[in-house]
Amino acid sequence: MNPEIFEHRFGNGHCVRYRRLPSGTCYHAETPVPVIELLEQLRQSRRKIRLFYGDPATGQSWHEEHDVIGCIGRSTGSIKVPLLIEPGEIGGPALLDHCIIRIDTPRKVLYQHAAFRVGEVTLVKGALQRLPWEVWIDDVVHARFQSKAEAQQYRDFIQGHRFARR
Template sequence: MNVTLNAEQRLYVIPCGDGYTCLGFDNARSHADQIAARLQRPDLAFATSDHGSLDGYAKYQAAIAAWGRSQLTLQTYFDPGTDPKAARALEICRRDGCKVRLVQGDTATGRCWLDEHDVVGRIGRSGGMMKVPLLIEAGADGGGTAILTNCLLRLIDWESGRDLYRHPVYRTPDLTIRKDRDKTDRPWQVLHDGTVVACFADIGKAGGYLAFMCGEIVEPRVFQ
């Protein structure tokens, strides 16, 4: 495989079908180091010289292959840096099949991303060597979206609204609603920290959006 380096953007550039995919230097190291620790294989961990090198990419591939040959491949694989409490909560939800709401964002600042798509559903798991958690929306035929488990700020039970997991630094987004009288089609604006993030035709939809982004159990179709 003709993998190349993009040093400026700190990426491995990998041929994929008729195009390319990318893997960050830091991401490759984090996964290889995590697998090395879990398998107790220090030979798979990155040396200083491996970071950002083709030797590092080869070591990353070797770590993935070693994981696939081990019994740990039967377990769910979580992103490096995932809070163990978040991993346990996701596994319980996968086992029980409960409907949940994900709130993802920056776990250093607690600021959420205000995602409205691919955040409500049930927890599943992918196939292959690296069985990662998936968010499976209602009506999906078994497929789902991979969850960035190391970016999980809240995991909310959809039926009760109860937190199943809450990151220690999570903070409720500072959202406000205002009406822009110069706008005739969608005058109701929702602002996040003073910046407009969404506009709606009526205040009801704006209120539904604000409540959803603050973690309330509101069907997205109310405002989408």
């Protein structure tokens, strides 16, 4: 890989450094090379994946649950950034590729930050009648559910033991 590094200044004054690959795809300059190489392979194969976003310095998950499952595509224009495209869709959101801390297929982990951490996830019977089942992460309530089964599925999804929520 022999990328070109360049800066792009947006209309709001914000400046981002990119790494343009020979393929034309542009990744954030701070994205680890193994992540770039894997994302490029996945873009070409169109395999369905799940992304975990988090703090690239610590490996702590942000517990994202939306816009994390799909195939890797690429935007058009002069700066072609990787996109996450849901099945049946044409486009999708741009990746925060420099904040990816884990990449899964339905059957295995393809990449994981050395210090990947979700936190301590627990299932608790709470006091709310309408949503009695709570998922706590590091001693803070993160989500509430009507049924224990829904809460267990969510807990397993957030921890990466389950590929999709349903």
